[in-house]
Amino acid sequence: MSKTKDRVTIYEVAAAAGVSLATVSRVINNHKNVTPATRKKVEEAIERLDYRPSGLAQALATSKSTNIGVVIPRANYVYISNMLNGLTEAARDRGYMLSIFVTSHNKEEAEAAMNRVITSHVDGAIIFDDELDVGDLQHISSYKVPVIAINNKITADKVGCITFGYENLFRQILNRYFEEGDKKMYFLHVHNAGRLLARIERSFVTTHIEAGRSYAILSSDDSYTKTYVDFLEFFKTTKSGYFLAYRDSLAAAIANAARDSGLRIPEDVEILSIIGTKYANILRPTLSSMFIDMQLVGRKAMQMLSDLMDDKLIQKHHKIESTFVKRDTTMF
Amino acid sequence: MSKTKDRVTIYEVAAAAGVSLATVSRVINNHKNVTPATRKKVEEAIERLDYRPSGLAQALATSKSTNIGVVIPRANYVYISNMLNGLTEAARDRGYMLSIFVTSHNKEEAEAAMNRVITSHVDGAIIFDDELDVGDLQHISSYKVPVIAINNKITADKVGCITFGYENLFRQILNRYFEEGDKKMYFLHVHNAGRLLARIERSFVTTHIEAGRSYAILSSDDSYTKTYVDFLEFFKTTKSGYFLAYRDSLAAAIANAARDSGLRIPEDVEILSIIGTKYANILRPTLSSMFIDMQLVGRKAMQMLSDLMDDKLIQKHHKIESTFVKRDTTMF
DNA sequence: TTGTAAGCGTTATCAG
């Protein structure tokens, strides 16, 4: 049988060191009131037995798990992994581990994830899933789980949030283009790409309507190859336009298709990548893009959560502005 | 004070339903031997009190945490997030959560991470950090933690591994080039980029030596911009070469610098991206690259771990071969 | 079918 030796417990250490388990506990928690001599005895026993305390038992006894739950959508976008990176580093610096929960962009799964977060007994949660509403988040925080919501404007008792400043800048870009540019604008609609995109799409529509401009929504798959092929077809008949794509790879698909169709960028075809990453600068033509430093978002979220858990988060809502970087795919 | 109501426990549910806590436990664990009537009473009480069992207490009682520890290097490379994605999905399908531990590429941190994995009481671990050796992994598995090591050929009692088939293919590519190509080869050395790169670099050297060929190692920073600037300089004096770069962004830096220096790809400058991602196909020129499906690696790792935990992993070592895709940056 | 009680591995509150 694969019965390896059972986990060494604090009792065995106590026995080996000839003290009580209480003393061992004091040693591993660096409590004062332990004679150097006994401390040494205990430490040697620990070393000898290769003892590691059980985080589980500690968590149960102290009701602190040093675990942070992170809920993210399943899509493996570069910007999400950037955020995860900021999160992991900030968490590590504070001595927390991260438990990852993935969801799709749908409400049921998001709520199921919530339940798993609750039962998993985390000390706090960072939730990047805009399918959840105030009720859901209040619900989880009623379990004494402080929450930072990302991309979801919600504040409540133990709930803080980080939102992205996209729409203002986006409108500005459009309005400026209405004045100085001359091409018709096309928005790439991606099904189920989350509420952020949906909100931007709405901005796109209303800004056009307010300006009395015509526009078009193009339905797209969230895949480079498919989009590339579609646009090769598209550019057979349409020879110019200003295209707004959700992410770099989609924007690149349009750029590549345009070039391969003999169109000039940005003279004939202009493209804006809405959620830019570092690839916007690596791809050729370099992509004009809107940008948010997701690594920063991750770090900030962890910092806010940390404050929230200590009951000293004053600014419960933090807004991170996006920036616009003009590169080769737009005129301005 | 922020004293929200305390967590509802199984006792309160039992009291509310007028049964004992054992019965409640049976209900939440779907044990048979519970009258529909009592089951209903209990379920109503659960609903009414909005009760969620504590995963912590369950884990302690059953010594199963349904948690898998994942150790990954801190670098936020696309291929790592791809793997993470495969991992998260496979884990979710099996009802596990993932606890993430990040390390840098150094042995001490890796060992510290090991300790955290051990105390965190996970049911199994997936370790993608090639700084650890057999001893370290045996050590963790002596705590009854089954382990799958990725990119590290180690098998032991409760240890399985996934390795990458890189070197053979790599040597093949080089040897073929020795026959048909004519440029001098340059290997981009990146400091602290892990043992996989180091191993490939060694292959590079020995293959050249065996063939009696001269070569060069170029020291590089792991940054697109820095590499791009360096190569702009480099191409002022050197006008041709076959360059081997660790990842897509570095390969793109060379390609862009070459083009911006008026050099032709692949006639003057050839480039191979060693760890290709989907961007190899998006970038222009498209990058010839070696490729491993890291999402698959993640899924496979989870599957092997799952088998290992059930004591029915027969093939403890699984090798995943890389493939070579010729694209625009090489002649063949 | 249901209840009682002994763990699971710690921490923490008392006495001593």
Add this chain to the structure above:
DNA sequence: CTGATAACGCTTACAA
């Protein structure tokens, strides 16, 4: 300074 002992919230024989 150290040692009993009661939690922490749940599972699981064993009894009833």
